[in-house]
Amino acid sequence: MRFLKALFVWLFMLALIAGAGAAAGWVWFNNELSRPGPLTDEAVIQVEPGEALSMVADRLEAAGVIHDARLMKLKARMDGSELEIKTGEYLIDKGATVSEVLSILTEGRALLHKITLPEGRTTAQLLKIIEKDKMLTGDMPEVLPEEGTLLPDTYMFHRGMTRAQLIEKMQQAQADLLEELWPTRQEGLPITTPHEAVILASVVEKETGKADERPEIAGLFTTRLKRGMRLQSDPTIIYGISKGEPLYNKAGQRRTLYRSEIDRHTEWNTYQVDGLPKTPICNPGADAIRAVLDPPETEYVFFVADGKGGHLFAKTNAEHERNVAAYRAYERGEIARERAN
Template sequence: MRFLKTLFVWMLMLAFLAAAGAGAGWVWYNNELTAPGPLTEETVIEVAPGESLASVAARLEADGVIKDARLMRLKSRIDGTELDIKTGEYIIDKGASVNQVLSILIEGRSLLHKITLPEGRTTAQLLRIIEKDKLLEGDMPEVLPEEGTLLPDTYMFHRGMTRIQLIEKMEKAQADLLAELWPTRQEGLPIETPYEAVILASVVEKETGRADERPEIAALFTTRLKRGMRLQSDPTIIYGISKGEPLYNKAGQRRTLYRSEIDRHTEWNTYQVDGLPKTPICNPGADAIRAVLDPPETEYVFFVADGKGGHLFAKTNAEHERNVAAYRAYERQEIARERAN
């Protein structure tokens, strides 16, 4: 009987020690998971498509991001998150713990890059920007988007996005914007389809780089169309000649239009054709599209550059001729000032 009592006491002591050891091990485990990591400064890591957590953990240990890859693997096994890490590029803060690093990889809080695709560029020009971006992946599409079907903007993207995916994103953004704005357009506009709205917006976009002038120029062109007047927009002539690429003289300098080019008939030259040009002449931004779908009222039907980045507007031809004379006088002054310097 005494033997059995002694055995029972020893069993209780062993159970107690095992429980104490397990408790201590659990405390150690949690402390290690939340302890500051070895990183001495913020860094960027990348998880490649198809890369396993074991592979990522080993690389993070080798690179000094975490102290022990085995701890990260154990944590993911216990939580059942081994297969939940996401492809991407991630910023890891200085001293990030194993818990924090694993949470970033699982939640997919990856680093975003941006690409700016300016308003008023032709599709060919926008595609050149996309093709040159070194962070985008993949080839360009075999079938190129049509003029005016891409919405210019600054787009955010994760590493791994392909060029085709970005182009599709721009096309969808354009389609979504038109679907939103077209039903709420102003009544009585001289345009009948969303496509015609894009055509007119593209002309507005090419005529001014100033946001505050877009509504005024949209209104002016709307008034001209309603009165049966030709748009007479210089950028439409250029598009008919070079598809929107700058014009140069023989010396390689940017030049203005020749009289023969103004008189040349193309399907885009709005000095020679009534109404809108055949297609958009660039990819207009959202503000230009909004301007042509809800232009302010105006009696202006003429405008000319003021030489300072804006335009002078006129209601009559006589007033317009005075503005043209003022612009030419300004040009002569600027040329004289340049020569004097």
């Protein structure tokens, strides 16, 4: 009986020692998971498709991102996240703990890149920007998108997105925008399809670089179309000549249109054709599309550049001629000042 009592005491002591050891081990393990990592500056890491967590953990230890790969593997095994790491590119902050790094990888908080595709560019011009972007992958699609079917914007994407995927995303963005806006369009517009809205918006987009002028010019063009007047938009002439590329003289300097080009008939020259040009002349942004679908009422039917980035608007031809004369006087003054300097 005395022996059994002693054995029980001995086993109890062993259990206490083992429990204390396990508790100490658990405390140490959690402290290590939350201990600041070795990174002295932020770093970008890449998880490739098909990489297992064990491979990634070993690579992170070798790269000095975490202290011990075994801790990450054990943590992932314990919480069941071994198979949950996501492919992608990740930004790891300096001093990131094992727990923080593992959370970033399993939650898929991948680093985003951006590409800005400006309004008013032709499809060919936008495709050149996409083709040159080094963060995108893959070849350009064999079948290129038609003019005016891309929605310009700043797009965020993960490393590994293909050029074809981005182009599809831009096309879908425009389709979604038109699906949203077309049913709410203003009544009585001189356009009958979403495609015609894009054509008119492309002309508005090319006529001004000032955001606050888009509605005014959209209203002006709408008024002209309702009155049966031609749009008489210079950018439509340029598109018929060079598909939207700038025009240069023999000395390689940007030039204005020649009289012969204004008089030349193309399917885009709105000095020569009634209504809209044959196709869009660029890819208009969302604001230009909104402007032509809900233009303000205006009696303005003429406009000319003011030489300062904006335009002078007129209701009558006589008023327009005065604005043109003012612009030409401004130009002469600018030329004189340049020569004086």
